[in-house]
Amino acid sequence: MSMTLQLKRHQACALALGCVAAAMASSGSLEDPFSLASGSLAAAPAAPVVKDAELYLAFTLLGSVTFVMVLFYLLHWHDDDIRGYSWNVISMSICTFIGVLIGMSWNTCFNAFVVGPPATAGVWNTIGCDVWACLGWYVVLQVVLAVVSGARDKGKKKTELDRVTILLNLKCFAVLFGVTTGASNLALWGFVQSKVPHDHYHLLAVVAACVASCWTLFKIGAAVRYFINSDDGVVDDFENLWERFTEETEDGALAMSTSHLIVQVVRFSITGVLPLPTGAIPPGFHATTYDAKVLFGCGLICAVLIPIWDLCLPITNKTVLRYKGWLKKITSNCGAFCWLYSFTWGIQAVANKPGPPGALLVALFVTIFGFSLIFGLDAIADLPCTGETADREITAQVAPVSILIGFSWKQAFAASITAINSREAVFAPPIQTLCMAIVLAIVVVPAWRIHILPVVMAADVQKQQRRQDELAQKRRGSIGSSRRSSTSSKRDSKVAPLLPAQPAQPESPPPVSVVPPLSAEEARCLPREDLAVRAIQLSTRNLDLEASIRQIQQELGELKQVLMLVEKF
Helix, strand or coil: CHHHHHHHHHHHHHHHHHHHHHHHHHCCCCCCCCHHHHCCCCCCCCCCCCCHHHHHHHHHHHHHHHHHHHHHHHHCCCCHHHHHHHHHHHHHHHHHHHHHHHHHHHHHHHHHHHCCCHHHHCHHHHHHHHHHHHHHHHHHHHHHHHHHCCCCCCCCCCCHHHHHHHHHHHHHHHHHHHHHHHHHHHHHHHHHHHHCCCCHHHHHHHHHHHHHHHHHHHHHHHHHHHHHHCCCCCCCHHHHHHHHHHHHHHHHHHHHHHHHHHHHHHHHHHHCCCCCCCCCCCCCCCCCHHHHHHHHHHHHHHHHHHHHHHHHCCCCCHHHHHHHHHHHHHHHHHHHHHHHHHHHHHHHHHCCCCHHHHHHHHHHHHHHHHHHHHHHHHHHHCCCCCCHHHHHHHHHCHHHHHHHHHHHHHHHHHHHHHHHHHHCCCCCHHHHHHHHHHHHHHHHHHHHHHHHHHHHCHHHHHHHHHHHHHHHHHHHHHHHHHHHHHHHHHHHHCCCCCCCCCCCCCCCCCCCCCCCCCCHHHHHHCCHHHHHHHHHHHHHHHHHHHHHHHHHHHHHHHHHHHHHHHHHC
C-alpha cells in the first residue's frame, strides 16, 4: 500500500515538473523542456532591450549623486580661495539661470497675450511689446532697490542687524532683477538682430544700438535717482547703497545683452548661419568639431584681452572708469558665451543628442570646465610673482564663469520645460512655461537667499561694517576737535592760569562692539538668518582683534628697536 502511494507521488511530481518545463519552454526561457530533468543548464536568456529614456534616467541618477558629492568637496575645500570661489560660482549660477528663465518666459508670455506670437503679430508689434517689457523690468528694478535699500526711510533709525539685512536683501534683489532685466533686453535685441539683413554691418549696428539705448536709459535713471536723493540736500549711506547696487546691476545687464549679440555675430562669421535670437541652434543646422574649436579659440582671445585693457587704458576718471568696466565685462562675458556655444557645438557634433539629454551633457561638461578654470586661476593667483592687481582681476573672472555655468543650466531647464510642454498641455505653452519658471524660482530663491547668500556676502558685510566704524570714528574726532577748539578759545579770552597747562590727554579709542554670547538653548531658538548674521558679526570681530594684535606686535617691535639703541649708547 505504501509502495503504491509513493509511486503515485513520484508520478505526480514528474508530471508537475514536466508541466513547468513545458511552460518555460513555450515562453522561450528554456530551449529544451527536459533540460532540468537531465541536469544540464540551458543557454543564458537574451539581455532585455533598454529604452533611451531608461538609459538617460540611469545616467541622470548616477550623475546627480556624483555632482552633489563633488559640490560638497568644493564647498569644504582646504583652500580658502577655492571655497570662496565655489560659493560665488554657485550663487551667481543660480541667479543667472533663474533670472534668465523668468525674464525670457515672461517676455514670451507677455508678447503672446498682448500682440500674439511673433509669426502673426508682425515685426514692429513684437519689438514694441519687447520694449515695454524691458522698460517694465527696469522700472521694477529701480523701485525694488529703492525700497530694499532703505533710502526712502530716512527718519527711521536702523540697527546693525538692520544694516546687515539691508545689504543681503540688496544683493539678492539686485542680482536677480539685474539678470532678469538683462535677459529681457537680450531677447529684445536678439529678435531685432534676427530681422535685419544678415551681414556684418547690420548685425554690428544692432550691437551699437543696444549699447546706445542702454546708456540713454541709465542716464535717465541716474537723473531720477539724483533728484530723489537730493530732495533734502543730504545723501546718506543708504542712498549711496542704492546708487552703488543700481550701477552694478545696470553694468551687468548691459554686459550680458551686448556680449550675447557680439557672440551671435562671431558665430555667424564662423558658420554663415545666424543662430536663433536666444542663442539656440537653428533647426537643421549641424556644426562641425572644427567650428567648435574655432569658437573656443575666440573665447581664449577674449580671456587674453581682459588684462590688456588694464595695461592699455590706465584711466582714473570715475565716469570713464565705468565705461572701461563695461568694456572688460563685455569682453569676459563674450569669452564665456564663446565657450558655452563651443561646447554645445562640440557635443552636438560628437554625441548628436538633441533635447534635454544633449542640454544636460552640455551643462555637465561646462560645469566641469568652469571649476577647472577656477582652479587654474587660483593656482596663478597663488604664484609669488602676482600681486594685488592680478588677484583682483582673477577674482573678477568669477562672474563670467558663473554666467557660463548659469546659461548652460538655463539651456538644460529650458529644454526640459519644452519637452514637458510638448507632451503635457495643461495651459497654453507660454503660460505653462512661465508657471514652471515661477515654481522653480519659489523653490530655489529662498534657499539661495537664506543659506548661500550670507556666506557669499560675508566679506562685503565686513567691509560695510568697517566703513561704518571709520565714519563713526571720524564724526567723534570732529566733535572732539570742535570742543577742544571752543575750550581753548574761551581759555585764551581769560587771564592766563598760574600753573602751566597740562598736556592734552589722548582720546580714548572708540568702544569695540562686543557680540554677546549665546547659550545652546538660545542658539537653537534663533532662526537661520539671525545665526548667519551673527556668524558674520563674529568674523568681523575676529578681524578687528587680529588687526589690533598686529598693531600691538608692531609697537612692541618698535619698542624693542628703541631699547636696543638705548643699550648701545
